[in-house]
Amino acid sequence: MPQPPGGRRQFSPSAFARARRGYRARAAPSAAAADRRCFRRARGGSGPIDRSPFPRLRSGDRPEEDLVAEDRTFDERLASIARDLLNEPDTQHTLQRVVDAAAENLDGTVWASVSLVTQRREIETPVVTDDRAGHADRLQYELAEGPCLDSIWEQETFQIEDMTTEERYPRWARAVAERTGIRSSLSLQLYTDEEHNSLGALNLYSPVPGAFDAETRGEGLAFAAQAAVALRSAQSEQHLRTAMATRTLIGQAQGILMERLKITPDQAFAVLSRLSQHTNVKLREVARRLVETGEIPDGRK
The missing domain is CATH 1.10.10.10 (Winged helix-like DNA-binding domain superfamily/Winged helix DNA-binding domain)
Known part of the structure; x- marks a missing residue:
């Protein structure tokens, strides 16, 4: 199992919020309003992200039976993955299985990672499917800006349609596009534990602009939900x-x-x-x- 160069850096929600004041000043009013409604509009994207647990938003020109069959196939795969996750021997193997499953089952080329909040309130990347995902995470920790950090602390889903036009995280997006070839991303919070502390985020990266449509977001949310349950179970066992x-x-x-x-x-x-x-x-x-x-x-x- 590869050990990624994810890196770590310590943050607290309040300190991170202070570091991100510049970003908030640049945020459009409509995006701020969407925040309050538990949505996040990706600048340059097609609209707010659906926050329902398992959204199924697809084009209306496909036969209903095809959609039902596709839903059933995905649900069966998800159930199989859930069983596999609960059978992993420890937290490290559980996390690796999460990112591998996400990369294998989502459409297109997807590089996945998990950003994890440690007991010391540090954030680290213990597992990746590709070094480019680990590099993208590490840049966020170094620059103190990026969608996975916001996803963790603000408990939201954050999407970037195109790194070359992204304005919320200008330094990070530009560096990621130049150094890794990543063009779009989706960061999904691994929900909260019983004490309302964030576990981390599931980060999905693609070399294709606009790679994460409504269907992929819904499937990503399903993976994140399963990952959070499996991670909490693995941590408790450990x-x-x-x-x-x-x-x-x-x-x-x-x-x-x-x-x-x-x-x-x-x-x-x-x-x-x-x-x-x-x-x-x-x-x-x-x-x-x-x-x-x-x-x-x-x-x-």
Whole structure:
């Protein structure tokens, strides 16, 4: 599995908003009004982005049975992808499966990435399908402007029809077009967790201007919804496994101290806690060192 040069940079919503004041001053009044209605108009695009969960907006000149069959096919693929996501062993594999599925199942040439908000409020790109997507993300973090950042903090869908005419993110769009050949993009928020914190964004890039029509946006939103559920599930499982491993490790360290110092389990835990505070090292790490070396950090054996 490729490890992309996504990079990371720390932001807070308030700090990012201050950094983006110039952009807001340049935004057209109609775009600001669309923001308040939970829409975002792509400058130079065809209109506001539909925010319904699974929009199906297609041309009216196609037979109804074709549309129904196409919907059924996409829904079946989405269900299969959802099952695959829940079977991935960890967060990294889950995210890689998300971007691979998006790139494989959306029409045209699509390069996908995920921008993820870490526990330290940093934003990083842990997975991509193509290095150009990672480069586009990294430029956003470096310049503190771009659609994936806005998608994360403003909880909206952001679309760019053509990088060469984009006015909201002039530095980023120009650099991306020149360095990667990307001409259009779509950034979809990976929704919020139970504490209303943003998980990140699913970013879709294309070398073709105007690559993301209403149908593709609807399918992209479906992928983003599935990705958010799978990501939260994978994170919860990973946290549970970590907690169980930590508990086992601390129990082993307690056993060593009980045998060496002839003390009770509670007293052994108190010793580990004092060592953690005295050395300014996490309790899990103190326990790990004791189990691996058999040495108590203060020198006693």
